Amino acid sequence: MPTETDHAAAAARRGPGPARTAVQLADGRELLYFDDVPGLDRSAPDQRVLPPHAPRSEVRYDPVQGEWVVVAAHRQDRTHLPAPGECPLCPSAPGRQTEIPASGYHVVAFENRFPTLGGPPAGGRCEVVCFTDDHESSFSRLTDRRLETVARAWTDRTVELSRLPGVEYVFVFENRGPEIGATLQHPHGQIYAFPYLPARVARALDMARAYRAEHRSCLFCSVVAAEEAAERVVARTDGFVAFVPEAARWPYEVHIYPRRHVGGLPELEPAEQAELMSLYRDVLARFDRLFDAPAPYMAHFQQAPAGPDAGLAHLSARIFTSRRAPGKLKYLAASESGAGAFINDVLPEQAARRLREAGTRPPG
Ligand SMILES: [Zn+2]
Structure with missing residues (x-):
C-alpha cells in the first residue's frame, strides 16, 4: 500500500x-x-x-x-x-x-x-x-x-x-x-x-476487496493480463496497455492500465508518467480519427481513494465517446438511467479493430 x-x-x-x-x-x-x-x-x-x-x-x-x-x-x-x-x-x-x-x-x-x-x-x-x-x-x-x-x-x-x-x-x-x-x-x-x-468507484473497490480475499492478488492486474491476451488491445508500450474492455458500455471505450500494480498518478516514476501521457494522447488522437469530425469524449482517471482502501486500487485512464456513428449519439435512456443496464450497439472487438486502424491514418 x-x-x-x-x-x-x-x-x-x-x-x-x-x-x-x-x-x-x-x-x-x-x-x-x-x-x-x-x-x-x-x-x-x-x-x-x-x-x-x-x-x-x-x-x-x-x-x-x-x-x-x-x-x-x-x-x-x-x-x-x-x-x-x-x-x-x-x-x-x-x-x-x-x-x-x-x-x-x-x-x-x-x-x-x-x-x-x-x-x-x-x-x-x-x-x-x-x-x-x-x-x-x-x-x-x-x-x-x-x-x-x-x-x-x-x-x-x-x-x-x-x-x-x-x-x-x-x-x-x-x-x-x-x-x-x-x-x-x-x-x-x-x-x-x-x-x-462515488458509487462506481466504491463498487469497483468492493469487487477488488472480494477478489483479493479469495485470490490473494489484484483484480485489476488479472483483468489486464486477460485483456492483453485477448483481441481487443488497441496500443501498448513497455509499461502500459490500452484496450477496449470485453464488456465495454460505450460504443468506443478504451481503458489504459499500467502493468505494474500502481494506485495512482503520484506513484508513477517520471519515465512511466511520460509513457502514460503519450499513450493517453495517442488514444485521444485515435478517437479524433474515428469519424468525419473530432469525437466528443469523456475521459477520466481511476485512482486510489484517500482512505485505507488505497492499496486495493489500480490506476487506469478511461476514455469513451457516446458517438456510435457519424451524426449519431448513444443516450443514457431508460435502461441505462433507470436500471443501470447498459446496452452497447458496437461490438467491442470491432471497436478495437477500428481504433487500431485509426492509429495509422492521418487525422480526418
Ligand atoms: Zn479560450
Missing part, C-alpha cells in the same frame, strides 16, 4: 519540476500556474471586481440506492458556450479580464467559479485545469513538454486535494464537446475532490 513516504520519494525522484506559482483571484479563489519552464513572471493581478467566492452546494443521501447526490442549484447561472472572444479560460488581454490574470500561460489549475462541490454544506472542492492558452487546440495536439507539465499539475492536485479534510476521492476528468454537455470549448479538464466515495 502506498504511503506518504512513497509519494514523497517519487516526488523527489521527479525533481523540482516546472515552476509552480500560486496566486489569489479577486473573489478569494486560488489559482496555480504550472509552467513548462521556470522563471516566468506570474504576478499579474486579477483586476475584476467579484463577489466573495461562496459555493452553496449540498450533498444529499439517497437511502434507496445507498448513493450520494450533489445538489448545486447555483450552477444554473454558469457560463454556457461563450463566443470565442468571451472565453473565460483564455488568457487576459488589455480591457478583457478572464479567469486567468496572465497574458499567456502554459497550464493552470484553479477553483471553479461555479463549483459542483465546495463550501461548508457539501465539502470537497472543484478545480478547472487548462492544458494550453490556445483556445483552438486540443489535448491530442499537446507537445511532450506540455504533457509533462499537465501530468505534474494532475499529480500535484491529486496529492494536495487528497489531503484536504473530508476529501475521500480525487477524480481527474475531461468532458469534450457540446454533445457531452461541455459548456466551454477551450481545452480544459476538471478535478472533483469528493467528500465521499
Whole structure:
C-alpha cells in the first residue's frame, strides 16, 4: 500500500519540476500556474471586481440506492458556450479580464467559479485545469513538454486535494464537446475532490476487496493480463496497455492500465508518467480519427481513494465517446438511467479493430 513516504520519494525522484506559482483571484479563489519552464513572471493581478467566492452546494443521501447526490442549484447561472472572444479560460488581454490574470500561460489549475462541490454544506472542492492558452487546440495536439507539465499539475492536485479534510476521492476528468454537455470549448479538464466515495468507484473497490480475499492478488492486474491476451488491445508500450474492455458500455471505450500494480498518478516514476501521457494522447488522437469530425469524449482517471482502501486500487485512464456513428449519439435512456443496464450497439472487438486502424491514418 502506498504511503506518504512513497509519494514523497517519487516526488523527489521527479525533481523540482516546472515552476509552480500560486496566486489569489479577486473573489478569494486560488489559482496555480504550472509552467513548462521556470522563471516566468506570474504576478499579474486579477483586476475584476467579484463577489466573495461562496459555493452553496449540498450533498444529499439517497437511502434507496445507498448513493450520494450533489445538489448545486447555483450552477444554473454558469457560463454556457461563450463566443470565442468571451472565453473565460483564455488568457487576459488589455480591457478583457478572464479567469486567468496572465497574458499567456502554459497550464493552470484553479477553483471553479461555479463549483459542483465546495463550501461548508457539501465539502470537497472543484478545480478547472487548462492544458494550453490556445483556445483552438486540443489535448491530442499537446507537445511532450506540455504533457509533462499537465501530468505534474494532475499529480500535484491529486496529492494536495487528497489531503484536504473530508476529501475521500480525487477524480481527474475531461468532458469534450457540446454533445457531452461541455459548456466551454477551450481545452480544459476538471478535478472533483469528493467528500465521499462515488458509487462506481466504491463498487469497483468492493469487487477488488472480494477478489483479493479469495485470490490473494489484484483484480485489476488479472483483468489486464486477460485483456492483453485477448483481441481487443488497441496500443501498448513497455509499461502500459490500452484496450477496449470485453464488456465495454460505450460504443468506443478504451481503458489504459499500467502493468505494474500502481494506485495512482503520484506513484508513477517520471519515465512511466511520460509513457502514460503519450499513450493517453495517442488514444485521444485515435478517437479524433474515428469519424468525419473530432469525437466528443469523456475521459477520466481511476485512482486510489484517500482512505485505507488505497492499496486495493489500480490506476487506469478511461476514455469513451457516446458517438456510435457519424451524426449519431448513444443516450443514457431508460435502461441505462433507470436500471443501470447498459446496452452497447458496437461490438467491442470491432471497436478495437477500428481504433487500431485509426492509429495509422492521418487525422480526418
Ligand atoms: Zn479560450
